[in-house]
Amino acid sequence: MKQFLDDNFVLQTETAQKLYHEHSKGLPIIDYHCHLDPKMIAEDHKFTNLSEIWLGGDHYKWRAMRTNGIDERFCTGKDTTDWEKFEKWAETVPYTMRNPLYHWTHLELKTAFGVDKILNPSTAREIYEECTAKLQTPEYSARGLMKHYNVEAVCTTDDPVDSLEYHLALKKEGFSIKVLPTWRPDKAMAVEVPANFRAYVEQLSNVSGVSISKFSDLIVALRNRHDFFASVGCKLSDHGIEEFYAEDYTDAEIEAIFNKVYGGKELTQEEIIKFKSAMLVEGAIMDWEKGWTQQFHYGAIRNNNTRLFKQLGPDTGFDSIGDFTVAKAMSKFLNRLDTDNKLAKTIIYNLNPRDNDLIATMIGNFQDGSVAGKIQFGSGWWFLDQKTGMEAQMNSLSVLGLLSRFVGMLTDSRSFLSYPRHEYFRRILCNLLGNDVEQGLLPASEMKFIGKIVEDVSYYNAKQFFKF
Incomplete structure (x- = not known):
């Protein structure tokens, strides 16, 4: 009987143990998507x-x-x-x-x-x-724990209206760990409640210095902030969406929809989807122009419990997996950008495990040879960042794509104690590959290269892909 949480935790074979201890353990951490508070890092919170x-x-x-x-x-x-x-x-x-x-x-x-x-x-x-x-x-302290876990870089999650004052302070100080912002423009797409949308647009107008009275002004203001984020070191965007939006639209339609919602009138479902489709395209083009990586986290049904949402607010534990049908819209969105040769590096994260094979095959449609693994199937996210979920994601990616080009794990966390999720992931990765070697499914004669795959997925692929 194995001891719980010993040095070989999760590692079921000698080969798996060798891969982890010799090729993965101790490598630096690049946490390219998290929800840490940059203020706590800047002030070295105790x-x-x-x-x-x-x-x-x-x-x-x-x-x-x-x-x-x-x-x-x-x-x-x-x-x-x-x-x-x-x-x-x-x-x-x-x-x-x-x-x-x-x-x-x-x-x-x-x-x-x-x-x-x-x-x-x-x-x-x-x-x-x-x-x-x-x-x-x-x-x-906050910084002490980051150093303890050998963190090399983190990317926080930030709204276009954020001042990024704490990122700027850390950059000026020359803090040894890179703390970079991530562009998260969800509120600029949230047109379901006209009053909330108008209040956000007015806030965006104030911080950007751009007077916003039409859709084209909104894009100018967002570009202004996008440039500012880039100046602070931002290299990634992120979108939290229920599903992909790829409706056809004209510029005149989007201007009319903006005028309607900005004027306080509720939109139809068709108008909402068209607006979100336009916003996704405009944002994707900005990312492509700057060489950023765009991320899409899709598939959550949020705030299911109305009573407790009213009492406690969002992000308090009342979200679940959704069952959206996304393949055609995802394909149409990516294809539109690729047709114009404006498809940025992309990572797609699903919340419903039934979509694993869907994404693993979809990303292969838009690889163009310009960057290894240009379109990525993101690691198991939220309800799926556990042993079974990570194994399922890596198995789908392995059989339908290239696990060897995967950019690996992230914490997606608000906690400074979540870095062991990287270790957990690395052990699961080594166990999968080690078991294959032990079963004769991979050649033991290629252990040097298999060790390199472990190192790359654990750390080096992300370092090269994001160019921090």
Whole structure:
């Protein structure tokens, strides 16, 4: 019987162990998509206790706690102490066995704090006090943890109206780890509620210095901010969309739709889709012009629980996998850009695992030989960034594309303790390849090259692809 979380955790064969320990372990981390707060990095935030760094804003844990019968006040409430919230989390952890939270929890305790104990009600107080004490020392600040995990670069997620003041401060300081913004223009496409859209456009007008009264003005203002993001080091955009939008439209139609929604009138569903289609194209062209990589995270149904959304707001644990039909629209969108020779490097992340083979075949349609892996099937995202989900994504990519050109893992996290997800991914990658060698599905004589594939997918592909 193997010991839980030993040095060969997840690694089932000697070859897998060799691949991980000799080719992947210890390589730097490029976290090219995350939701870290740049202010916390710039100010080198010090964490008060383990609850602050571990439970604050973590909707993964909140979902599990609610499912375990824990009252909401121990998740998001203001009338409970940090210790009481942690105590309820510790009570929940044993019930998360086979959920990725169980692995993540103990990987984070071990790799960040050197704690090998299993978290449960009997160990909760000891673990809480030990980790909280360590958090008072300089090496456990926001920057200290990034250095501890050998992070080379992170890309935060930022709105076009953001000042990027903290990115600028870090750049001026010359902080050793690259902290770069990512262009996330979702609110500029959100025309479902006219009043909200107008308020956002007015905010964009103020920060860009562009008077916006028509659609073409909106694009000028966005270009202004796009240029500003580039000046701060931005190299990626990101779009959180339910599905791909690729309706035909004319310039006159889009101008009329903008005038209608900016004037406070609700749009029809057809008008909404046409507007979003135009915005995706305009944004993609901007990215292509600057040599950026565009990312698309699609397939989530958000804020399903109306009652709790009104009470707690977004990103509190009430989102789920959607079942959108996307192949034709995805193809049409990519093809339109490719036809005009304006298709930027692209990463597509699905939330529904049924789309794995769809994406793995779709990306092959638009590889043009200009860049290895120009169109990427993104790593398992959100509900899929766990062992089964990552294996399924890599298996589809392997049999229908080139795993060897994959740009690898990211945290997609708001937490400075999420970096072990890279280790988790690397172990799963090595286990897949190592098992193939042991079963004679890959040649043992090519171990040197297989080791190179591991190194590339773990680190070097991303470094080359994004050119940080």
